[in-house]
Amino acid sequence: MTTTERTAASHFLPSEEPLGLVSPDGKRVEQPGLPMPADEVLLRLHSGMVAGRRFDTQATALTKQGRLAVYPSARGQEACEIGAVLALRPQDWLFPTYRDSMAIVARGVDPIEVLTLLRGDWHCGYDPYRANVAPQCTPLATNTLHAVGFAHAARVKGEDTVSLVLLGDGATSEGDTHEALNFAAVWKAPVVFLVQNNGYAISVPLAKQTAAPSLAYKGVGYGMPSVLVDGNDAAAVHAATEQAVARAAAGEGPTLIEAITYRIESHTNADDATRYRERAEVEEWLERDPIARLKQYLTDRGLLTEQAQQEIDVRAEADAASLRERMNIDTVLDPAELFQHVYAEPTAALRTQAAELAAELEER
Amino acid sequence: MTATLDTKVSLAGALNRALADALSEDERVLVFGEDVGTLGGVFRVTDGLTDRFGEARVFDTPLAEAGIVGTAIGMAMNGLRPVVEMQFDAFAYPAFEQITSHLAKLRNRTKGHVELPVVIRVPYGGGIGGVEHHCDSSEVYYTHTAGLRVVTPATPADAYTLLREAIDCPDPVVFLEPKRRYWEKGTIDPTLRSPGLDRSVVRLEGSDVTLISYGGALGTTLEAAEAAADEGYQAEVVDLRSLAPFDLDTVAASVRRTGRAVVVHEASRFCGYGAEIAAQLSETCFHYLEAPVLRVGGFDIPYPAPNLERHHLPDVDRILDAIDRLQWDDSAPLADGEA
Numbered sequence: 001m002t003t004t005e006r007t008a009a010s011h012f013l014p015s016e017e018p019l020g021l022v023s024p025d026g027k028r029v030e031q032p033g034l035p036m037p038a039d040e041v042l043l044r045l046h047s048g049m050v051a052g053r054r055f056d057t058q059a060t061a062l063t064k065q066g067r068l069a070v071y072p073s074a075r076g077q078e079a080c081e082i083g084a085v086l087a088l089r090p091q092d093w094l095f096p097t098y099r100d101s102m103a104i105v106a107r108g109v110d111p112i113e114v115l116t117l118l119r120g121d122w123h124c125g126y127d128p129y130r131a132n133v134a135p136q137c138t139p140l141a142t143n144t145l146h147a148v149g150f151a152h153a154a155r156v157k158g159e160d161t162v163s164l165v166l167l168g169d170g171a172t173s174e175g176d177t178h179e180a181l182n183f184a185a186v187w188k189a190p191v192v193f194l195v196q197n198n199g200y201a202i203s204v205p206l207a208k209q210t211a212a213p214s215l216a217y218k219g220v221g222y223g224m225p226s227v228l229v230d231g232n233d234a235a236a237v238h239a240a241t242e243q244a245v246a247r248a249a250a251g252e253g254p255t256l257i258e259a260i261t262y263r264i265e266s267h268t269n270a271d272d273a274t275r276y277r278e279r280a281e282v283e284e285w286l287e288r289d290p291i292a293r294l295k296q297y298l299t300d301r302g303l304l305t306e307q308a309q310q311e312i313d314v315r316a317e318a319d320a321a322s323l324r325e326r327m328n329i330d331t332v333l334d335p336a337e338l339f340q341h342v343y344a345e346p347t348a349a350l351r352t353q354a355a356e357l358a359a360e361l362e363e364r
Numbered sequence: 365m366t367a368t369l370d371t372k373v374s375l376a377g378a379l380n381r382a383l384a385d386a387l388s389e390d391e392r393v394l395v396f397g398e399d400v401g402t403l404g405g406v407f408r409v410t411d412g413l414t415d416r417f418g419e420a421r422v423f424d425t426p427l428a429e430a431g432i433v434g435t436a437i438g439m440a441m442n443g444l445r446p447v448v449e450m451q452f453d454a455f456a457y458p459a460f461e462q463i464t465s466h467l468a469k470l471r472n473r474t475k476g477h478v479e480l481p482v483v484i485r486v487p488y489g490g491g492i493g494g495v496e497h498h499c500d501s502s503e504v505y506y507t508h509t510a511g512l513r514v515v516t517p518a519t520p521a522d523a524y525t526l527l528r529e530a531i532d533c534p535d536p537v538v539f540l541e542p543k544r545r546y547w548e549k550g551t552i553d554p555t556l557r558s559p560g561l562d563r564s565v566v567r568l569e570g571s572d573v574t575l576i577s578y579g580g581a582l583g584t585t586l587e588a589a590e591a592a593a594d595e596g597y598q599a600e601v602v603d604l605r606s607l608a609p610f611d612l613d614t615v616a617a618s619v620r621r622t623g624r625a626v627v628v629h630e631a632s633r634f635c636g637y638g639a640e641i642a643a644q645l646s647e648t649c650f651h652y653l654e655a656p657v658l659r660v661g662g663f664d665i666p667y668p669a670p671n672l673e674r675h676h677l678p679d680v681d682r683i684l685d686a687i688d689r690l691q692w693d694d695s696a697p698l699a700d701g702e703a
Contacts, residue, residue: 123473134441135473139465145431146466149438149446156394156420156444163438175458179431186426341472342510344479344534347562347609 012225014216018260020230021239024288026296034239039303044086045234046298047312049078049291052102054316055111058323059101059118063269067327069120072099076232076264079290080166080196082106083237084259087245088164095134095147095165099196103166107131111323121331141171144180144193151189151248162190162248164241170201172215181222181256190248192241193219193256196231198263203276219256231259232290235297262288335361376546378520379409379485382527383447385554387417390445393531395422397432397449397485406451407487407546429459433484437466440480447531453488454497460505467536468511482536483527488516489580489630491544491677493670500667501631503579506538507608507640514608515561516540518582520550522558522605529561537561540607542580564611566618570598573624573687576615576641578604581678585628588683597687607637615641616648623654624690628678633661655691 020029021036028036037045056075062068074081081103085094094100094107104114108131116125117136124135134150137143147165154161171177172195184191195215199206212218219226225247229240237259244255262285266273273282298304339346339354346354373381386393395410395417401424404411413422425432429450436446450456456463463484470478490499506514513535517523523541530537559565567582568589577585582603589599600618604611619625625645627638638659645657660678668676 122475123469124475127477128441128474129477135470135478139461142434142462142466145434145462146438146441149435149440150442151438152435153439153442153444156439157442161442176430176434176462179426179428179434182426182428183431183435337475341474341476343471343513348612349609 009220012220012223014214014220014226014228014258018228018230019236019240020233021235022233022293022297024232024293026293026300028297031236034236034243037235037238037242041086041238042235042294042298043303045082045238046291046294046304047315048082048086048106049234049294050312051316051319052078052082052106053291054320055105055323056102058320059115060265060269062115062324062327068115068118070268070270071101071118072268073263073265074099074102076285076290077196077198077261078102079234079237080194080231080259080261083234084164084166084194084241087238087241088162089245091132091160092162092164092245093132093134093147093150095137095143095150095163097137097140097143097166097168097171099168100136100166104131104133104136107133109133111319112326115327119327119331121333141167141174141176141180143167144171144177145183148180148184148187148189148191151184151191152187155190160249162192162245164192164194164245166194166196168201169195169197169199169206169209169215170204171195172218173209177218178222181219181224181254184254185222185224188251188253190251191254192244192248193254194241195256195258196261197258198261200263200267200277202267202271205276214258216256216258224254224256226256227258229257229259231261232288232293234290234294371551372549373520373552374547374549375517375520375523375541376407376409378523378550378552379527379541380411380413381552381554382524382531383410383413384416386447386528386531387413387421390531392443392445393421394439394444394446395449396425396446398427398451399424400449405449407543409485409541410449429456430462433459433462433467433482436482436484437462437470437480440482441470441478445481445531447483447485450484450486452494452498453486453500453502456484456486456502459484463506463512463538464509468509471535472511479534480536481531481534483530483539484537485539485541487543487546488540489542489544490667490673491580491630493673495670496667499673501629501662503540503607503631504635504637507637511536512608513537513561513606514540515606516542516579517605518542518545518579518603520548521552521556522603524552524554525556525558526561526605529558533561540579544580545583548583558605562606562609562611564602564604564606564614566600566614567603568599568601570600570622572597572622573599573626573690574615574618574622575599575601575626575628575683576604577601577628578607579630581628581630584678584680585683588628588680588687591680591684592687595684599687610640610644612644612648616645619645619649620652623652625653625657626660626683626686626690627657628660628683630662630677632664633659634664636661658686658689660686
């Protein structure tokens with residue numbers, strides 16, 4: 001190995017400890033090379049996280065009322081969901097997973113359209129081209145490759161678009177992740193990979209997922225800068241993502257960010273996390289709450305008044321009430337639509353089958 | 365364009381010409397895969413395209429099939445029209461999840477908002493003396509997946525036309541290339557379009573029996589039809605071209621005329637494409653049939669080693685045997701002396 005290559009390898013290495021800008025007790029942390037977002041951004045991160053959590057708890061409540069078939073909660077991961085999405089520019093694209101409903105809402109998609117999937121009405125309820133959000137990916141890691149292809153196409157077309165792909169710790173074991181990291185690095189595609197390491201792939205803890213020093217190291221082998229960040233620190237996630245987006249947009253290629261966070265709830269409402277983890281562990285992470293720490297920091301600095309906080313809470317509550325109300329209206333599904341979107345034009349066989357179903361429905 | 369009418373080209377050459385014409389007519393078209401750039405593909409189907417159109421549009425990728433198809437999906441979402449190559453049938457399996465779970469389903473998933481005009485070229489089938497994993501007939505893995513179109517040309521003319529139409533198609537197309545026919549020559553007319561990407565054609569007219577085939581087995585089927593004529597059976601030969609959707613109209617019309625049908629393909633018979641055709645013909649042509657629909661295909665075994673493959677692949681004799689078994693004796697006598 002030549003000296004140049006050795007220098008290059010170290011350039012890709014993540015830090016030993018996760019980068020942070022605000023400590024769990026709300027104190028400013030100096031982090032060379034990672035600039036603190038502007039006050040105005042911090043305030044948006046805060047209100048976004050409050051709204052995100054309220055959306056999340058509302059969605060969880062809707063599963064209990066039978067209005068949602070299933071909901072994978074992102075509670076505790078608000079700093080990742082909101083921090084990353086707010087670092088995107090309007091023209092950028094988000095490639096989310098099933099756990100990232102909160103991020104999609106933060107991107108501007110109507111929550112009722114986001115929940116179409118989990119309500120069981122259709123596999124995706126929004127037009128991806130309206131808010132530049134790909135459909136939520138249910139198989140793990142397959143969206144990483146779509147993000148790379150999308151970003152590469154943007155470069156081919158001479159467009160300034162960056163793909164942000166969200167994935168979890170479990171997804172880093174899937175082959176597609178590795179192929180995506182490799183393709184992105186070789187093509188210098190404008191992609192940001194954000195691994196939300198929330199500690200568990202359903203029930204399987206990180207220790208059974210990898211023997212790597214950290215998941216961020218997985219970028220190093222493919223030749224891309226890799227960043228390890230405190231995933232409960234919205235300021236740090238936002239700053240790291242914004243830097244990675246800027247690098248990508250400047251033609252410097254992809255970045256892998258590992259954000260260390262924690263899934264406070266079970267995998268979904270259908271899961272029982274007490275079967276595989278101790279309550280004490282959850283309690284410990286509740287102490288590192290992403291919202292409480294940024295709130296503390298903003299309050300201490302006089303940026304967030306009690307009145308402003310109240311307004312944020314009222315708005316989040318109103319959004320939740322509106323969602324609840326709209327989710328309580330039964331949707332009318334048209335079975336004929338089952339055949340309409342399989343191909344650009346339904347085939348002869350599908351037209352026949354659509355007629356069969358229509359006849360069946362008429363008889364009933 | 366008339367100059368091209370008499371041009372004799374190989375099936376591989378016709379594909380090359382189709383790719384070149386699509387690349388020059390539509391700047392959204394990209395061609396990529398393993399060894400398709402500098403080398404021109406292991407079967408030379410992409411020969412010279414990088415030189416002519418540049419690295420940005422015709423390029424080699426890392427060796428990862430899911431990566432090739434997955435990134436093609438992303439590119440198509442962003443307005444391009446990727447044409448990707450899987451080097452061999454069995455080497456496409458790592459891409460299976462991307463093909464079946466996303467390429468086939470994103471349009472439906474998004475109620476038509478996401479259109480994926482992607483073509484996946486797959487050299488398939490045996491007969492080239494290839495080692496294991498180089499000779500699979502993998503068509504039904506794809507035809508069983510709603511949302512995909514699956515086509516397979518059997519002649520140079522169709523290779524050109526079907527590939528152009530596949531690239532223009534708004535739906536994803538799995539384009540199966542019968543690799544044992546790559547070097548067979550024929551004329552192409554780049555100005556011609558086929559009756560449709562989803563249509564089958566009658567290659568040979570006949571009144572006694574319909575032989576239904578496609579891809580690599582079509583040539584063998586036509587030879588068998590010729591031999592059958594010597595034995596007194598006028599066979600009609602239908603070249604399916606499109607496996608999904610299945611052109612029942614064309615096939616059923618032929619079978620209703622002839623009253624007998626034999627499906628010929630290289631793939632194993634169990635749950636093979638012929639099983640679907642036999643089922644559909646029995647559902648739609650039962651009263652026209654003088655005999656059960658028979659299938660001639662490979663055995664239900666893993667594709668054999670090169671020195672044994674001739675025992676597996678359907679040949680003329682096996683097709684003639686099937687024709688003989690179509691219960692001719694139970695119907696009107698065919699010739700003097702038969703009762």
